[in-house]
Amino acid sequence: MINVAVLGYGTIGSGVVEVLNTNGDSINKRAGDQINIKYVLDLREFPGDPVMDKLVHDVNIILEDPEVGIVVEVMGGVEPAYSFVKQALLKGKSVVTSNKELVAKHGAELIDLAKERNLNFLFEASVGGGIPIIRPLNQSLTADEIVEITGILNGTTNYILSKMSDEGIDFNTALKDAQEKGYAERNPAADVEGHDACRKIAILSSLAFGMQVDFEDIYTEGITHISDIDIKYAKALEARVKLFASSIRENDRCVYAMVAPVMIRANHPLYSVNDVFNGIFVRGNVIGDVMFYGSGAGKLPTASAVVADVVDAAKHIGKNIWTIWSSKKLELTDVNEVENRFFVRLEQKDDSVKEQVAALFGNVEEVQCADVQGEYAFITRSITEQQMKEKKEKLNGVLNVIRVRF
Amino acid sequence: MINVAVLGYGTIGSGVVEVLNTNGDSINKRAGDQINIKYVLDLREFPGDPVMDKLVHDVNIILEDPEVGIVVEVMGGVEPAYSFVKQALLKGKSVVTSNKELVAKHGAELIDLAKERNLNFLFEASVGGGIPIIRPLNQSLTADEIVEITGILNGTTNYILSKMSDEGIDFNTALKDAQEKGYAERNPAADVEGHDACRKIAILSSLAFGMQVDFEDIYTEGITHISDIDIKYAKALEARVKLFASSIRENDRCVYAMVAPVMIRANHPLYSVNDVFNGIFVRGNVIGDVMFYGSGAGKLPTASAVVADVVDAAKHIGKNIWTIWSSKKLELTDVNEVENRFFVRLEQKDDSVKEQVAALFGNVEEVQCADVQGEYAFITRSITEQQMKEKKEKLNGVLNVIRVRF
Incomplete structure (x- = not known):
């Protein structure tokens, strides 16, 4: 016994x-x-x-x-x-x-x-x-160098974003619904500000790379700034907005980690992870892409x-199951150097906004949304976070900026 | 060393x-x-x-x-x-x-x-x-009684069905394409007749239920009878045809297993598993639904x-990793007793076909497909395989029958 x-x-x-x-x-x-x-x-x-x-x-x-x-x-x-x-x-x-x-x-x-x-x-x-992910990372994906882990790791925010998308409601209404159903706390900050997902991706990253990833080092952005208008644009783009917690290794040991809402399309394995479900996508250098899906809470x-x-x-009484997670700190890449495409919404008073955008970003992909008036929206080419930050400061009437993964 | x-x-x-x-x-x-x-x-x-x-x-x-x-x-x-x-x-x-x-x-x-x-x-x-599934079944889902395992376990047939759906081509053209790309053997029987998926679901079932499931006992139907017309109907139904290998436990220890094409809709976790990818869906009595996805071959x-x-x-040199798979044979339920809904296509020479269907099946869900003429198609309510077999013998001009999981 x-x-x-x-x-x-x-x-x-x-x-x-x-x-x-x-x-x-x-x-x-x-x-x-x-x-x-x-x-x-x-x-x-x-x-x-x-x-x-x-x-x-x-x-x-x-x-x-x-x-x-x-x-x-x-x-x-x-x-x-x-x-x-x-x-x-x-x-x-x-x-x-x-x-x-x-x-x-x-x-x-x-x-x-x-x-x-x-x-x-x-x-x-x-x-x-309930999703088996720690043990698979620790014991199954041992032949691989992990290149990327991206997860939808917080059921509350995924529920809110799914609800906003399914019913066209705004963030606060969806949050209230989540609270009534018991999916969100009365003080929802830990979920909606991304702190919960941040701790989880810190754990997965530490296991995947075998070194200590401090959660305080991870750039974290929640979903409180996502509006029903953003969701309308996402639909026009045949995309969905998801809160991604990502850890990505570029060229050998340079790793960056980030929690932020992103737009993805149906070709992304996490696109179908809706409601309170979680999904974790892992890319290895030999296994390719694998994905784990299930109830992330409950x-x-x-x-x-x-x-x-x-x-x-x-x-395993008396026998340690070996886990590679050394206390040596993994220095993450400065997130400002990370490249992304960005979806940007601007107030449009007149046509000068297009000239302003062209001068700052060069060629962009304009985004039309039949339901939305008085705005100019576009997707940038791939630029660094730092470049986006600098350009954003020069832009007038910025309504929102969301990262794009397509 | x-x-x-x-x-x-x-x-x-x-x-x-x-x-x-x-x-x-x-x-x-x-x-x-x-x-x-x-x-x-x-x-x-x-x-x-x-x-x-x-x-x-x-x-x-x-x-x-x-x-x-x-x-x-x-x-x-x-x-x-x-x-x-x-x-x-x-x-x-x-x-x-x-x-x-x-x-x-x-x-x-x-x-x-x-x-x-x-x-x-x-x-x-x-x-x-590459998908971690044996080790998770053996070591991660140990707190659960497994209620269902359903997999898309054969990449070749999944590629063929995806290709037929994406491009509207028939089975033989899609098979030829798969052979040219190296996804299908010159003799494709083991894949397209379902034998490969059958052996794999036998292995998963044996692990999930801890007893020997003989692959010879598993009802196995391939995809060679799936036509481009079936795929058109599936699209009209907002469904996809997938080769499912399933093992399902009903009321305690009664298990049935089956390999057969089924129609599923977007709410099924395996709906987005396309091309050569595999996906394995597991339902446990406490964990709920989990799904594993990745490259099934290569x-x-x-x-x-x-x-x-x-x-x-x-x-684990000198230490056995315990696996529950006894040589005691698990007697599967007679597949004739299993209930399903069925999509049925009939030749329609005149309106008498509707009367014939109503007399045999009672109320059915008629299926319209704009592209297809001279046929009458419908979905039955849930009936046993035996009932479907008997009714099929009495029907005139049956073109195809496909199981439906929605």
Whole structure:
């Protein structure tokens, strides 16, 4: 029997208990031993709940119990999760977590700590909810040099953008709908400003390139500036607007990373990833393009990934599963040097706007949208972020700028 | 240093050598040891080729060399591959293979043989080319009961169907194009009759349900009966025709498996899997829907999956990676009991055809296609395969029947 302690009895914690109850037999068969939840840590009481008699309020009961082999951390946030996880590893317990803040901030250190002690620190559920992506990156794509990882990694923003596109509504109406459905928090900043996607692409990049990618270094732009007018233009272009979190290696070791809305067309593998779903596109130098798709959040999909990690930890008692993520920092390329095409919308009072654009950008692709009046819209050729920034300052009446990937 | 012998220096064998040469440094880092190709077995000579001095014509040189730790079998076909692989395992060598015929036929036995000897028998490349699917099924989706696996598992037929749809050409013209591009064999039966997809879904089903699914038991229908007229109707229905290989569990342990063309619409995750790409859709009882997408064939993508298995075998010298695939046979449900909706095309000489259809099927969904005259087409409600078979015998002038998944 392998005793597990679950830290946090919120949505995911209760999902973990539910998954183990639902599929216990086959899970135990796959783990090669019986997985038993011995403790659930939460400050709250849950009278009448089946876990009531396993509930503890003091983490030390768990840390000091030598019978606990695996600690599942599903509290979220950096502290006290970091202290609890670190102590658990120091006490000889493997740790499974769904906590992207913790992994993005302290992943390299906790992986090393686990390695030194023949334990495991596993975090499949921290990116892409139930989608298997951490383990495939770590164990399946080992013959490749990763050239690009691009993900739709945040279900809330993908839902909002899909809703805006499907129903022609504006950002605030779509956000309200997402909040009513429970897809967005009352304070939605972490999602709509791109911070959540930023931490996730930092984790994936660190794994793909084997070095520490600090999330603070990643240029991050959210979707709050995307309007229903932008979506109309996207439709006229047979494109969709998606919040992409990308990490791209150009010429050997020069990597840049960015979270920003982009326009893509149907030929991009992530075009069909809509609503709350996530998708992760990986390009390797020999495998070519692969894509992983599924529920990026939600109680049971995320709990499924957590429990799969518990099974793996149970199968590897005393054996570390090697993860390449050194604490050596990867210096990202200055994002100003990155090239993109840009979709630009300007106020059009008269025809002088065209002359202004031609003088600044040379030949551009004009974009017509039957529904929109009083604007001049175009797509630039491929220019650097720095060039775009400088040109934007010289332009009058800029309404919006969105990167274009076609 | 870990010595590897490659059996077969064809497309994939030479791809394996190329991948190890291209990404040797990072592969060795991930394997934790240097991977060295000591032998290449082939009956042919390759004068001037870099592997020339590693070439042997007698498999016994490899089998009798205790320095060889991993044997890579990329010859294809059941024999002599089966004998060579079995002997290699008996001689204490782990085996990596890309050979779907071998795995579908003898997988359970070879897995057991490896398990008993603390070796590994790995076969990621046997299904979906480079797409990670075997390892995710085996190691990531362990918290779930798999409810459905449906794949577009054959790139050749997917290319032909995509080409027919994009260009409005008939099956034979599209097949000829595929042959000219090297996507189809001169004798295309294994692909276009569905045999290749059948073996692959047998492998995935065996892994998903943990028991032996015999490919001979799987109802298999190819795409040779799909005409350009069918594709026109599909377009009128905003649908695409895809060759699906499916394995579905209904009410607990009753599983049916089928390879057949189906019509799907844009809301199906596999709708956007076009050209030579493969996609595999998995539904679990807690994870929900996940999908894996990528190059299903091709020299380097397949070699990437083979080499990833070599890395895994190298990391697990003396330790078996547990695979649940018992030799106990899974009795599939009689396919006649399976329910589907069917698209049916009939010759229409006069209006009596409608009466005949109404009498046999009750209410149906009529399908209009502006380009097609002299036919009556409709979609049935959900009925069993047996019912469809019986009704079809009573119908006059049946032109085609295609299953519908919407």
